[in-house]
Amino acid sequence: AIDPLVGRLAGERHLLLYRSVFADGGATRQGLVLDVAGLGEHLRARTLAAGALPGASLAFDAGDAASPASGDGYRYRHRFAEPFDALGAQLALAPLDGGRGAGVIYALAGLVAVTGALGLFAVYRMVAVAMAYAERRSNFVAAVTHELKTPLTAIRMYGEMLRDDLVPGEAKRREYYRTITAESERLSRLVDNVLEFARLEKGAREMRVEAGAVGPVVEEVAALLAPHAASLGFALRARVEPELPPVRFERDALLQVLVNLVDNATKYARDAASREIVLACRREGDGVVVGVRDRGPGVASRHLGRIFEPFHRGEDELVRTTQGTGLGLALVKSLVERMGGTVRGDNAPGGGFEVRVALPRAAG
Ligand SMILES: Nc1ncnc2c1ncn2[C@@H]1O[C@H](COP(=O)(O)OP(=O)(O)OP(=O)(O)O)[C@@H](O)[C@H]1O
Ligand SMILES: [Mg+2]
Known part of the structure; x- marks a missing residue:
């Protein structure tokens, strides 16, 4: 069982994203730490770089931080959805002369806020993909360990029993020989697959087509x-x-x-x-x-x-x-x-x- 991703602020500057995974009777935590300032920098670069919004600023903060004293101009506060709900963003615009330009700029400002949210969502997707992969990898390690152990145990046990003449009857002996052969085949296939996969991932597999x-x-x-x-x-x-x-x-x-x-x-x-x-x-x-x-x-x-x-x-x-x-x-x-x-x-x-x-x- 896997709990959903949870976001927690660690101090002012870091957002901890983690989740609990329950397997094999124990629980492990998977997670990562996002640097809030760095993230803000990244999103600012993406949304404001074009310079379409003169005098605009975009700040990321803990979601429940008090908003600064409101001055003139336009302010937009945004809270993000889970697991980023500990974060807020504030977009501020310098006061504008009323007039034709202002409406356009306010509309743009809304757009910037949305883009910021989308940026976060993209980060979230990346994190989710990376963690799904990590989870499959750890499943894989569990599976390989299991797959190596089971046949080895059987091979060893049956081998020892045959060696010590503990198997009465030809039929039973034949069955054990069969099991040993079948389990060894399974082992070789597993080892072949793992080695081949490693070679392919390294790009070290030559093909003679x-x-x-x-x-x-x-x-x-x-x-x-x-x-x-x-x-x-x-x-x-x-x-x-x-x-x-x-x-x-x-x-x-x-x-x-x-x-x-x-x-x-x-x-x-x-x-x-x-x-x-x-x-x-x-x-x-x-x-x-x-x-x-x-x-x-x-x-x-x-x-x-x-x-x-x-x-x-x-x-x-x-x-x-x-x-x-x-x-x-x-x-x-x-x-x-x-x-x-x-x-x-x-x-x-x-x-x-x-x-x-x-x-x-x-x-x-
Ligand atoms: N012929 C099939 N019929 C039904 N399901 C299949 C069949 N082939 C593959 N699958 C499904 O696809 C999944 C992936 O297959 P894949 O061969 O990659 O892994 P595996 O058989 O589970 O393990 P491995 O081949 O490494 O021993 C399987 O777990 C199974 O759910
Ligand atoms: Mg298979």
């Missing part, structure tokens, strides 16, 4: 992953249209993309009535689309726009029923874009989810 036929690679991957899918009760099929044009891709990157997409399909469609996964290659426009489709529940529309963001997961860490770190699709997107392609995910007509990777046709 070559022109070639993507169909055979997709068929190969399907054959490679079919036994694993079958062990989870899924039928994995490749459907490749004949006579596809050559496209530009890197084999390793495509492999990692498809492994992640098939992993998602087996994870999120595991309770579906039909456990079928289709890897399809179709011609589309100039290039080729590689689609991975399952028959599962798909993605709720409020998540659909965000599933390709790093660390975004469809489920909250506290109540989740599936394992994952929210890295898979972000990696898919980065890799595909580095190959010059595009990717999108949609709920398929007739049920299920399909991620479509569009690869550009090789020139010449």
Whole structure:
């Protein structure tokens, strides 16, 4: 659970923005400190710099500070909405000769005040975005820790039991061997993903994109992953249209993309009535689309726009029923874009989810 952002003045000069996040039985605070004077400076520069308002001044202060003695001229006090409600702004204008100019200038003054408020709102948005990212990152660390620990614990425990001959019966032993293999696979995929993501973020990932036929690679991957899918009760099929044009891709990157997409399909469609996964290659426009489709529940529309963001997961860490770190699709997107392609995910007509990777046709 996360409390809304709260603003508090710290002394005269600083605004503290913070919120409480409750997770794993504890509470943490996230927040940041804004320098009020600096903020005022920034907003003044933005709103008054044009010099359209001779003799105007804009002051930011604690919202409940008494307003200075009113002199002649025009004053406008503004209080900001939460979480900036501890702040006020005061716009003052030198007295003007009544007349034609004055009305225009007063109108402008109102505009300046509004612009100031908008400036604050922009700051607020930036803060909110940065904090949402920080929150997803910390969710991610929690998830990775969890994801590393669980398989390791299982591998170690089953390994020790097998080593010490504590497992009676061949059937049980086989089950334990299977678990150890499956958990190690999951671990390697996680480690691969984290390393690859770090390389991509650093810009240290070299792509060796070559022109070639993507169909055979997709068929190969399907054959490679079919036994694993079958062990989870899924039928994995490749459907490749004949006579596809050559496209530009890197084999390793495509492999990692498809492994992640098939992993998602087996994870999120595991309770579906039909456990079928289709890897399809179709011609589309100039290039080729590689689609991975399952028959599962798909993605709720409020998540659909965000599933390709790093660390975004469809489920909250506290109540989740599936394992994952929210890295898979972000990696898919980065890799595909580095190959010059595009990717999108949609709920398929007739049920299920399909991620479509569009690869550009090789020139010449
Ligand atoms: N085939 C799918 N069906 C339903 N939901 C999906 C599917 N693929 C992805 N999602 C949703 O998109 C989110 C992001 O997927 P992504 O692969 O990036 O992360 P993850 O599977 O949670 O973790 P990771 O892949 O790092 O182990 C998932 O948490 C899930 O909610
Ligand atoms: Mg995934």
